[in-house]
Amino acid sequence: MEEVKIIDLEDGSYIISDEIILNNTKYIYLTKENDMMDFCIRKIVMENGEEFIDALDTEEEFDRAMQVFLQKHKQDLENFN
Numbered sequence: 001m002e003e004v005k006i007i008d009l010e011d012g013s014y015i016i017s018d019e020i021i022l023n024n025t026k027y028i029y030l031t032k033e034n035d036m037m038d039f040c041i042r043k044i045v046m047e048n049g050e051e052f053i054d055a056l057d058t059e060e061e062f063d064r065a066m067q068v069f070l071q072k073h074k075q076d077l078e079n080f081n
Contacts, residue, residue, distance in 0.1 A: 004016070007053065010035065012032055013034075014031060014033060015030065015031045015032075015033055016029070021022075022068050025043050027043050028041070028043070029041055029069055041056060041069075042054060042055060043056060043065075059070070
């Protein structure tokens with residue numbers, strides 16, 4: 001059995017599906033615990049030596065983070081179909 005990390009956001013609990021570092025920023029890919037079709041991306045920011053979860057700044061940032069995720073999981077996605 002695989003252990004999963006769960007975090008709480010303003011609209012519910014999410015499973016951390018993946019973490020990817022892109023351009024010195026760590027992105028976390030989240031799937032809602034009770035709705036596997038509800039997916040979002042957040043980033044980790046450092047403030048005063050502490051990590052915080054933050055929203056992405058732009059659509060372009062979302063697109064870059066999504067492209068890296070899709071490239072990383074390309075084989076899994078092809079096998080899923």
